[in-house]
Amino acid sequence: MxxxxxxxxxxxxxxxxxxxxxxxxxxxxxxxxxxxxxxxxxxxxxxxxxxxxxxxxxxxxxxxxxxxxxxxxxxxxxxxxxxxxxxxxxxxxxxxxxxxxxxxxxxxxxxxxxxxxxxxxxxxxxxxxxxxxxxxxxxxxxxxxxxxxxxxxxxxxxxxxxxxxxxxxxxxxxxxxxxxxxxxxxxxxxxxxxxxxxxxxxxxxxxxxxxxxxxxxxxxxxxxxxxxxxxxxxxxxxxxAGTDLLIPIGAVMTIFPLIFALIENDLRRVLAYCLNNQLGFMVVAIGIGTPLALNGAAAHAVAHILYKGLLFMTMGAVLYRVGTVKASQLGGLYRSMPATTVFCIVGAMASSAVPLFSAFVSKSMIQGALGYEHMAVVWVVLLVAAGLGAIVPGIKVPFFAFFHRDRGYRVKEAPFNMQLAMGATALLCIAVGVFPGALYALLPYEATYNAYTLSHVINQLQLLAFAALAFVLLYAARLFPANVRGLNLDTDWAYRRALPALVERFRQSSVSLRARVMHVFSRNGSRAADWLASAFGLGGAMARTWTTGVMLLWVIVLLALYLVIYY
Structure with missing residues (x-):
């Protein structure tokens, strides 16, 4: 003991x-x-x-x-x-x-x-x-x-x-x-x-x-x-680890949250959807179950904690100073909060898996594990998800928070301790990307991997260039989803709209039924009271003195009724 x-x-x-x-x-x-x-x-x-x-x-x-x-x-x-x-x-x-x-x-x-x-x-x-x-x-x-x-x-x-x-x-x-x-x-x-x-x-x-x-x-x-x-x-x-069911589950997770993130106005909610998207990469890797894939899931968990935490820190600093993180109400903050802007850009670049930033050395491991297992369809799904992910947290969040139309905010920079925490986290996002060997040495399984091959770097830069071009063209053509005030619901519609509506319908039905019952009682109440008075009142039949023979007859009737019910 x-x-x-x-x-x-x-x-x-x-x-x-x-x-x-x-x-x-x-x-x-x-x-x-x-x-x-x-x-x-x-x-x-x-x-x-x-x-x-x-x-x-x-x-x-x-x-x-x-x-x-x-x-x-x-x-x-x-x-x-x-x-x-x-x-x-x-x-x-x-x-x-x-x-x-x-x-x-x-x-x-x-x-x-x-x-x-x-x-x-x-x-x-x-x-x-x-x-x-x-x-x-x-x-x-x-x-x-x-x-x-x-x-x-x-x-x-x-x-x-x-x-x-x-x-x-x-x-x-x-x-x-x-x-x-x-x-x-x-x-x-x-x-x-x-x-x-x-x-x-x-x-x-x-x-x-x-x-x-x-x-x-x-x-x-x-x-x-x-x-x-x-x-x-x-x-x-x-x-x-190695459970095949996790592969399609993770693949779906990488795509559908980004659809809602594109149309979401609350930037912290945007980051929450993107968090869900990145979890999908890890789930796919765990479903593959090879040492390289599991190392990729572990490495990406580390990278994700750093860059997503950094992005939430920057949006928290904006909320702390401005009082809102609604994209429709922000813009021009790079003038007032330059340090926070830089930290947000670092987090966005790490999230987008730009070479020399943390997610590049982890996400490519997962893609590599898919390639080794010849899972071409899932590889393409994750490639599309990576491109969309570069647009949403990588471009949308810093652009609409700091560089969009100036809303006239002139606020103080984030408190010093917040800047220090964001700076340390940003430095780690860069350090992991520049020196991936330090992270790879901590990974749980034996598997050699080199993220900085020429093909990996070129493919990723092409993907990022395509994502940036797509954003510019869509935004210039006014086809990029507008930041509309309101609340976007997806599966939470079931318990935030449908369930309350069902409870309210039940409540209204119960109130209506109670009213009907009370109406019936109130309408027939006087008649029932007269009948009870005539039967059980001082002059009623039930108040009379009954003979022994009549009482014996009632006992026999009740006993016979009991025997019929029992048998």
Whole structure:
């Protein structure tokens, strides 16, 4: 027991939980130390831990492994801890203690989940991410944010319940709760797969991302964009690598969110759709299941966390200073916020997989894995998705936020801590692209790959040039989708429009039925009262003194009726 306790205390997740406690009880002057210093120290701790199972304890006849360190979990834990430090720096100017506590608990739960060696431990941290993260939405303290937070929490809890039930069924079928390859050979495996799919944003299960992320606080949206969905990608890579079903699912994910992103006006919502699109690349890679493909999924998860976090940071800075991120209301901000503009451009170039930026060295691995497996159709789908992705987050977001028609905003640049966090993240986006060997050395599987071949670079530059030309021509011809004020609904129409309408219809029917019943009672009430008075009143038949013979007759009748009903 003492060995288990010592190993459990060494968990980086526990360090973040302890930091959350310190933020809750210490003066605000010290919050920077806990928000940035503790995640950095936990990152060093993670790399100091030897590979293997730690913190193992026997409970109810099963081995719970609370701390598994291997190539896959170490990489995900490292990028989560690095992101926690960067987002902590970004949020230093936030005076709301609740957001800081929630962000550390959320990050700690995500780190604990990727280090979990069994499904029970995974479930506990899985639910921890759901409960802690919703406060980053509610912290905005608006009626809309409250409603969205409730919807978000319901969906996250459903995912957790599916994981719990799936774990129980899986344990009964196999006798094991180890979190390794699960497969789809049993009902338990399917339920766990569906649980992971909800958080990964599978088609028809995705819209909680676009519903919730744009409604969180400036700081909260950045934090939300990092952990939950990438935790689900890790879980799929751990439990369902090589599952063929993931390939068509991921291919659909790469395309359909961009259609909505093209017509969306809220730029944080645009980024949420594009986040869903990039998850599709990782899902396809996991479905392929080869070492190169899984390395591509892991590398792209790292790159995606960095550049998407950077883009959300820049839009958060715009929202912080201007008060809106509606594309129809923005423009000309490069004059007032030049540093934020530069950081947004870096994030856009990284997102578009421009050579020498992070996504180029990761996304090309996935395309290469498809080529090696001769999956030409899926390769073309992802190529089209990459082109559309270069137009939407790569061009639309920076153009309409900073360079479109000047709206007359003359605001201050983002606070210094925000600029410092954005600058550090932008530097990492470039460093990963320029020195990909450092990232490749951390990848979990043995697979050699060189992103900077002549064919890769030329093909990508051609694709980017075509995407830029398409945007210019469409915009000049006024065929590019206009930024129209309003709310675009896709699958969330079912629970944001159809379900409320159905509930309202049921309510109206119930009110109408009640009115009819009351009308009938009111119309016949006096007649019933007269009948009751005549029957049970002082002079009524039921008030008379009955003879023994009559009473005996009634007993016989009731007894006969009972026997008929009984037999």
């Amino acid at each position: 003492s060995d288990w306790l010592g190993q459990a205390i060494a968990s980086p997740a526990l360090a973040l939980f302890f930091a959350a406690l310190l933020v809750a009880v210490t003066p605000r002057l010290l919050h920077g130390l806990w928000l940035v210093g503790v995640p950095a120290a936990a990152l060093a701790l993670l790399f100091a831990l030897p590979e293997g199972m730690h913190g193992t304890v026997s409970m109810f006849g099963h081995e719970l492994s609370t701390l598994r360190v291997d190539g896959l979990s170490r990489l995900w834990g490292a990028i989560f801890l690095l992101s926690a430090a960067l987002t902590g720096l970004y949020g230093l100017n936030v005076k709301d203690r609740l957001q800081h506590v929630a962000s550390l608990l959320y990050a700690g739960s995500a780190v604990g989940a990727v280090l979990a060696g069994d499904l029970v431990t995974l479930f506990l941290f899985w639910e921890g991410t759901a409960i802690s993260s919703v406060f980053l939405i509610w912290a905005r303290r608006t009626v809309r944010a409250h409603i969205v937070g409730v919807r978000y929490l319901i969906i996250q809890v459903i995912s957790g319940l599916l994981l719990m039930v799936g774990t129980i069924i899986h344990q009964r079928a196999t006798g094991s709760i180890a979190f390794n390859t699960l497969g789809l050979d049993s009902a338990g495996g399917w339920l766990i797969f569906l649980s992971f799919g909800i958080k990964a944003g599978f088609p028809l299960l995705h819209n909680w991302i676009q519903d919730a992320y744009p409604e969180a606080t400036v700081y909260g949206t950045v934090v939300l964009s990092i952990f939950t969905t990438k935790l689900a990608i890790y879980a799929l890579a751990r439990g369902f």
